[in-house]
Amino acid sequence: MELVEFDSDGLTMLLVAVTGLGMLLILGVLFRMWVPLLRRIFLPASLVGGVIGLVLGPNIVGVVPDEVSATWSGLAGVLISVVFAPMLIGQRLPRLREVAEDAGPHVWMSWFSTAAQVGIPCLLLYLVFEQGTGTDPLFSTIFEASWSGGHGTAAGMEQAWSALGWEDGSSLALGAATISLIFGISMGTILINIGARRGHLRHLDDKADEVESDVIGEEGSEPRMETRLSPQSLSTLGFHFSLILVAILIGFGFKVLLDPIITGMPLFPLAMIGGLIVHLAISRTRLYRLVDKPTLDAIAAVFLDFLVVSAVASLSIPVILENWIALTVISLTMAVLTLCMFFYLAPRIFKRDWFENGLVQFGTQTGVVATALLLLRMADPNMRSNGYRGLALSRPFVSPFIGGGLVTALFPILVMEYGNLWVGLGCLVFCVALIPLGRMFRLWVPSSSRKRLKG
Incomplete structure (x- = not known):
């Protein structure tokens, strides 16, 4: 991995690009206030804000210069490290009994x-698009990501795809994520209405308030972050951000060794x-008493906002149009797949x-944890x-590995090494093997209980 020195002009360009992202985020907040549909x-x-930046970018209106758009495009692969580095800092691993009772079905599914x-x-991709249309083999890896x-x-994941010689991966993945x-949100809302009519939602409160405004009153605000370090020593944000940077530095050392x-x-x-x-290094020291998990999460959330707005604003529209057939067909397949898993697996897994x-x-x-919490709050407000x-x-048994974790990062490498056919067959064999495993650990609900649950 080659290190490149930044000169003052390069740093100024970076500063201009980041200030532009700040403006887009503010515009995103204002548009949500002005347009209730959002x-x-x-x-x-x-x-x-990312969509606004995309419209103003070189592919459509042309207000945003190419240099700024190119800088935005390169930021995503850097910012994602700041989002993931604090994930396990201050994280308490649950006990096995807790996992087995409540989390086991979620981990399995x-x-x-x-x-x-x-x-x-x-x-x-192997059977239809790779042979017929010449679609890049790595196209298959954008959907789980x-x-x-x-x-x-x-x-x-932009850096992972680019390192394997596929520059279009991030733009296509962002299109698939949108x-x-x-x-997920639209169909999830439909599912909630279906569940309410069929009597499946036992905890639904019909008087639950809708979000009428993004401005939260004083009575609704919840102070979360705690300061345990004297400001005469270091600000609490500075301390927690330093922990994140040390984690990234360690990760960089691993990357140099693994490259x-x-x-x-x-x-x-x-x-x-x-x-x-x-x-692990600070867990038995006095430093661990200074760690505040909500502060780490807040820092990660800030960088995630900048990551999303920069990535969407620099999305390559020509690349999406070039691959629209494969993107549409596989996206429809994914939509059917998620519905099948909901209606078939959920009643059989959750007791x-x-x-x-x-x-x-x-x-x-169909999105992220925030989407899951959103749907759950609609169905179970209290x-x-x-x-x-x-x-x-x-x-702790899912996020570090899949849906954006270590295993997700390995999928493109496996596809390049073994091809889509063998990776696809291997994944389906893994799915089949999980079914008797779920029965062995008593995660599978008996048929008599399923009839009672559906009734």
Whole structure:
């Protein structure tokens, strides 16, 4: 990995590009205030601002210079490391009994859906598009990264695809992520209405308030971050951001060591491992008392907003138009796949509150955790089901690996090494093997219980 020195002109260009992203984020917030439809369909300000930047960019209006757009495009692969590095710092791993009862079904279904979201596109690409239209073999890997990973992972995987010689991956993945987000929210809302009519939603409150405004009153605000370090020493944001930077530095060291062995390994999963090392290193020291997980999450959220707006604003429209047939066909297949898993697997995996838990899984399969929480809050406003607990407890066994984790980063490498046919077949074999495994660990609900749950 070659290091390049920045001169003052390059740093100035970077500063101008970042200030432009700040303007787009503010415009995204204002547009959500001005256009109630954007709030009703739950589009985040970062995505709205990114679309504004895309319209103003060189592919459409041409207000944004090519140099600024190119800088935005390169930022995503850097910012994703800051998002992932703090994931395991200050993270308490749940006990095995907790995982087995509430998180076990979520862990099982997350891994099953990930294997399906990789295996089916791989086989479709090999059998239909790779031979007939000459579509790049790595095209199959954008769907798990975008449908389960969301816009952040879709943008952050740019370095992984570029290192393997495919520059178009990030733009296509962002297009797929936008499709999955819109489908997930719209279809999830339809599923909630179906569930309410059929009596599946036992915790639904018809008087639940809708989000009328993005401006939260004083009574609704919740102070989360805690300061445990004297400001005379260092600001609490400075301390936590320094922990993140140390984790990224450790991850960079791993990347230097792995580059000759595993070509194309991106930095962000290694930065996450670096975060785990930081966590273990300070967990038995006085420094650990200073760690505030909400502060780390807030820093990651800031960089995720900048990541999404920069990636969407620099999206390559010609690349999407060039691959629209394959993108449309496989996206429709993914939509059918997620619905099949919801209606067939959820009642068989979740022993209680199957509809709410199924919605959580549907949300994570069509977007990000935020989509899952959004749908769950619509179906269970007071969080009386065990859907939120199951999701939270399952994250340490899911997020570091799939839907944007270490395994997601390995999929493009595996496709380049073994081809779509063998990766696709391997993933489907993995799906089949998970079924008896679920029965062995008593995750599979007996047929008599399923009739009672559906009734």
